[in-house]
Amino acid sequence: MKLKISIKSSFEEVDRAAQIIKSFMEQNLQNADKRSIFIIVFSLRELLNNAVEHGNDFDFNKDVYCDFSIEGRRITIEVKDQGSGFDIDMVRKRITEKEFLSERTRGISTLENIGFKIDVNDNAVIASVDIDKIKVVRK
């Protein structure tokens, strides 16, 4: 099951895409708890925000493309921007408070902490995770 969305390069458009994909998950994922859906939406926002801000530099003439798919329990999010791409090793760092304040480093390592496998192909980021293996931290 796949949902394809393209958005303009603004945070408002990210909000719109997040709402659409959240509804898609609620309708199509069997037995997924709300916490896992919340964490996937958080992760999706991270990928889209980075594409809008760092990939397309808020250029409203550039689009961000998102393919969101559910295959069994596997969720795959592919986000492609129209920027020049980036080096994943530069951003694959352990999250610390200091690094979290540095905008460029926080996204990928956060998603890896959650349990996503991340691949980067030019200006596309592909993040996939088994919904039952998402790291959920409770009190």
Place this chain on the structure above:
Amino acid sequence: MEKEISNGILSIKLENDLTATNVRKIEQGIKSYVFDTNDEFSDVELDLSNVENIDSVGISFLIIIYKLAEKKQKTYKLININENVESILRLMKLDETFGLK
């Protein structure tokens, strides 16, 4: 955004989600509350009861306010946090920073 100073506590209640769109709208206002308000408070409390969604821009914002409060030697804590938001903060190992029990 509601602000109140009572019994030495500056309480700020956020009205919307802490996502990139909203953070840009409220960031300057809250920074000025913490920085420019006369020092008639010793604690800063951020009430997140209306925050259902957060992203990393929102988390960075919470850290920035924490840093401002620390600089002014105020204690800082988050209150009325939605369980989902709290789970993300714990995952980021920010629970101690934000006074979560």
